[in-house]
Amino acid sequence: MPELLEAESARALIEQRALGRTIAGVDAPDAWYLKRGLTPRGVQRALTGATIIRARRKGKQLLLDTRTGAANVRQPGIPAGSERDHDLGPVVGLHLGMSGRVLIDGEAAGDPLLYASNAQNPAWHRFTVRFDDGGSLAMRDPRRLGAVELDPDEDRLGVDALELTLAQLRALLARSRAPVKAFLMDQSRIAGLGNLLCDEIFWRSAIAPTRPAMSLDAGEQVRLNRAIRTTLRTLGRRGGSHTGDLMVAREPGGNCPRDGAPLVRATVGGRTTYWCPLHQT
DNA sequence: CCGGATGTTCACCT
DNA sequence: GAGGTGAACATCCG
Numbered sequence: 001m002p003e004l005l006e007a008e009s010a011r012a013l014i015e016q017r018a019l020g021r022t023i024a025g026v027d028a029p030d031a032w033y034l035k036r037g038l039t040p041r042g043v044q045r046a047l048t049g050a051t052i053i054r055a056r057r058k059g060k061q062l063l064l065d066t067r068t069g070a071a072n073v074r075q076p077g078i079p080a081g082s083e084r085d086h087d088l089g090p091v092v093g094l095h096l097g098m099s100g101r102v103l104i105d106g107e108a109a110g111d112p113l114l115y116a117s118n119a120q121n122p123a124w125h126r127f128t129v130r131f132d133d134g135g136s137l138a139m140r141d142p143r144r145l146g147a148v149e150l151d152p153d154e155d156r157l158g159v160d161a162l163e164l165t166l167a168q169l170r171a172l173l174a175r176s177r178a179p180v181k182a183f184l185m186d187q188s189r190i191a192g193l194g195n196l197l198c199d200e201i202f203w204r205s206a207i208a209p210t211r212p213a214m215s216l217d218a219g220e221q222v223r224l225n226r227a228i229r230t231t232l233r234t235l236g237r238r239g240g241s242h243t244g245d246l247m248v249a250r251e252p253g254g255n256c257p258r259d260g261a262p263l264v265r266a267t268v269g270g271r272t273t274y275w276c277p278l279h280q281t
Numbered sequence: 282c283c284g285g286a287t288g289t290t291c292a293c294c295t
Numbered sequence: 296g297a298g299g300t301g302a303a304c305a306t307c308c309g
Contacts, residue, residue, distance in 0.1 A: 002288060003288065003289090006288085032303095032304095060289080095289080095290085096288090096289085097289055097290080097304090098287070098288055098289055098290095098304085099287090099288075099289095099304090099305080099306085124305095141304095141305095142304090142306065143287085143288095143289095143304050143305050143306070144303090144304050145289060145290075145304055145305090146289090147290090176297085176298095177298085178297075178298060178299090179298095182298075185289095187289090187290080194289070195287095195288060195289085196288060197288095241288065242288075269298095269299090270300070270301090271288095271289095272286080272287085
C-alpha cells in the first residue's frame, strides 16, 4: 500500500495527534528495523525527552522534527520562543516499506487494513515511542520492510511528486533513456510514486510504460504531468493508491476499463506492470 | 503443501 | 554511470 498517498495519510495523522507530545521512552524490539547503524539503545538515548514539533514528508519518507527538553526550560536572558541549536533534536525518519502503518494511541489513519486477519499481532509492532501522557506512536509492519532511522539523508530523494512542475519533469525526462515507468519510480528523481500509482498514471495519460523517458514529445510530457497531478488528487480523495480505475482490471486476463482491450502484463523497471496496448502508445 | 506473487529499497553487476 | 537484476522479509492465494 504505502506510496505517497499512504505516507501523506500517516503524516497528517501524526500532525494531528502527535505534535507537542513528549517521548518518555522507546521500544525497539527489532534491531533489524533500525537502519544506518542505529541501535535500540542509541535510539532510546536520542529520543527520550524529545518532543515532536513537526511532521513532514518527502515522497514516501516521513520526517518527524523534534526538539529536546532543553527548549522547555526557560533560561534567564533568553527570550521565550527563540531557537537555539541545542534545542533541536534528531529528525526521526520513518519509512513504511511494503506493509508498514503508523498507529497513534493504537489507531491508524482511515486507509484499508492489510493483513487484517491478524492485525493485532503484537509481534508486528517493530518500533514504538511511548509518550509521557501514556499514549504512543507505533510502526506496525508485518513484512518488516519498513525502516526507522535518525537524521535521514533527505537529499537522496528527488522532488516530491506533488511539488513537481512541468518544467522540472521535462528536464528530468530528457536525461533518461530508461523505460518511462522505471524513470517515474526512481525515488532519486521524483519521490513518491510506486508501482500502482505509476500504472494508473500511464493508463490515464495514454502512454505506454515501456517508452524510453526521453522519447516523450511535448504533448505527452504535458499529459504525463497532468496525469500525475490528477491521479494523486483523485486517488487521494478516494482513499489511496489502490483505488485507481485500472486497479479492478489489474490481474492476469484483465481488460482495459476504458476500451475493453486485453491488458498486457509484463515486468517493467523490475515490477509487474499492466497496461492497455490499444490506447497506451 | 508448494510455487508464485505482493504496495519498496538497496547492493551489486554489466 | 545508467540501468537491470536479485535479495531482503512475511504473508497470502490458488
